[in-house]
Amino acid sequence: xxxxxxxxxxxxxxxxxxxxxxxxxxxxxxxxxxxxxxxxxxxxxxxxxxxxxxxxxxxxxxxxxxxxxxxxxxxxxxxxxxxxxxxxxxxxxxxxxxxxxxxxxxxxxxxxxxxxxxxxxxxxxxxxxxxxxxxxxxxxxxxxxxxxxxxxxxxxxxxxxxxxxxxxxxxxxxxxxxxxxxxxxxxxxxxxxxxxxxxxxxxxxxxxxxxxxxxxxxxxxxxxxxxxxxxxxxxxxxxxxxxxxxxxxxxxxxxxxxxxx
Amino acid sequence: xxxxxxxxxxxxxxxxxxxxxxxxxxxxxxxxxxxxxxxxxxxxxxxxxxxxxxxxxxxxxxxxxxxxxxxxxxxxxxxxxxxxxxxxxxxxxxxxxxxxxxxxxxxxxxxxxxxxxxxxxxxxxxxxxxxxxxxxxxxxxxxxxxxxxxxxxxxxxxxxxxxx
Numbered sequence: 222x223x224x225x226x227x228x229x230x231x232x233x234x235x236x237x238x239x240x241x242x243x244x245x246x247x248x249x250x251x252x253x254x255x256x257x258x259x260x261x262x263x264x265x266x267x268x269x270x271x272x273x274x275x276x277x278x279x280x281x282x283x284x285x286x287x288x289x290x291x292x293x294x295x296x297x298x299x300x301x302x303x304x305x306x307x308x309x310x311x312x313x314x315x316x317x318x319x320x321x322x323x324x325x326x327x328x329x330x331x332x333x334x335x336x337x338x339x340x341x342x343x344x345x346x347x348x349x350x351x352x353x354x355x356x357x358x359x360x361x362x363x364x365x366x367x368x369x370x371x372x373x374x375x376x377x378x379x380x381x382x383x384x385x386x387x388x389x390x391x392x393x394x395x396x397x398x399x400x401x402x403x404x405x406x407x408x409x410x411x412x413x414x415x416x417x418x419x420x421x422x423x424x425x426x427x428x429x430x431x432x433x434x435x436x437x438x439x440x441x442x443x444x445x446x447x448x449x450x451x452x453x454x455x456x457x458x459x460x461x462x463x464x465x466x467x468x469x470x471x472x473x474x475x476x477x478x479x480x481x482x
Numbered sequence: 483x484x485x486x487x488x489x490x491x492x493x494x495x496x497x498x499x500x501x502x503x504x505x506x507x508x509x510x511x512x513x514x515x516x517x518x519x520x521x522x523x524x525x526x527x528x529x530x531x532x533x534x535x536x537x538x539x540x541x542x543x544x545x546x547x548x549x550x551x552x553x554x555x556x557x558x559x560x561x562x563x564x565x566x567x568x569x570x571x572x573x574x575x576x577x578x579x580x581x582x583x584x585x586x587x588x589x590x591x592x593x594x595x596x597x598x599x600x601x602x603x604x605x606x607x608x609x610x611x612x613x614x615x616x617x618x619x620x621x622x623x624x625x626x627x628x629x630x631x632x633x634x635x636x637x638x639x640x641x642x643x644x645x646x
Contacts, residue, residue, distance in 0.1 A: 234484040236492045250494035257492075258499035265503045272515045278522045280529065286522075293519045312520065313512030321507050346485050348496040353504070414485070 230421035234345055234414065257349070260341045264325045272320070292320065296468065303472045307479050311472065314360065318353065319468035326413060326460030330453070344463075345413040347406055354405035357471040361401075365478035376481055405470055412463045416456040423449045614639045 238253035275289025300308030329342025377394040430441035
């Protein structure tokens with residue numbers, strides 16, 4: 222009984238197959254439609270509705286169209302600033318990446334627990350962020366080798382490297398290059414998970430202290446609740462920042478592939 | 483930590499559904515909708531810049547017209563000024579000419595009058611002398627009974643007149 226009443230702050234990350242899809246398989250690989258997949262679906266639908274709403278193509282934009290155009294202009298400007306004219310070609314990918322992560326983060330923060338639905342933030346799973354990071358990394362590799370061929374390896378020898386360091390610098394550069402997908406994936410996954418755990422822990426403080434009476438509720442519960450409000454706002458910020466960082470780093474890496482050093 | 487604890491059983495479904503939905507996002511939204519949105523923005527920017535260019539051209543044209551009008555106006559004013567000055571100068575020259583003519587006439591009449599005056603004075607003078615000589619002859623004859631010749635009398639008169 223005691224163990225059941227205890228709130229497990231990690232439980233929110235549990236993946237559960239929905240509606241008997243547990244047995245779905247392709248070539249022996251399980252592809253159950255889980256709560257994670259459901260929130261990917263919701264994210265995709267909301268994002269599609271959002272962008273489609275801005276597709277009215279009016280000369281004088283309404284508010285919705287203005288919002289969507291602000292986002293595309295933001296991504297376009299970021300790629301233009303980091304990659305240059307060639308960056309235009311990557312707007313569809315980086316826009317999809319940014320908006321997908323942003324909407325996933327924000328939707329995962331919705332306080333739907335109040336009505337009994339459990340929001341699931343799939344960006345707090347490194348399998349998901351890992352796939353996105355690998356996608357970005359593969360694009361960098363493909364573009365780099367297609368545009369520069371084997372010359373792409375000169376990325377590991379920055380200009381001005383002293384001759385006597387030629388045995389060391391490429392090794393360091395190679396390691397820092399290979400570590401990129403991991404840092405991309407882990408940054409987003411850790412940031413999202415940490416925020417959600419913190420909110421969960423604080424909410425368990427509020428509930429537990431509230432259950433044990435007015436005194437503890439006032440001393441522990443109320444400050445925790447106020448802190449939750451602040452951290453909730455901070456998490457909204459983090460959602461945007463992490464999506465931005467992911468897109469920004471992707472565009473920086475694309476710049477390496479497009480323009481070398 | 484479910485992310486690790488469930489890794490073996492869920493990784494394939496996670497990857498599969500992520501690729502499905504992110505792929506949809508990329509191809510339908512990123513490839514399909516975003517270029518249209520950006521084309522709209524571009525069309526609007528082009529429209530705005532062309533409108534601005536047209537406005538600028540119209541403004542330049544207006545400036546040019548105004549400049550031309552100003553030049554024409556200045557030329558007209560200068561012409562008018564020149565006509566005016568010429569008329570003034572003509573009038574002044576004509577006046578001067580007439581003044582000079584009148585002056586010449588007046589001068590001529592003045593000199594003529596002066597010569598006339600001088601001539602009449604001369605005659606008057608000589609008449610006075612003659613009269614004086616005759617008077618002197620007469621006076622001498624009556625007083626002294628001496629008949630004085632006319633030239634002598636005239637000479638005496640002249641002397642006294644010069645000395646007198």
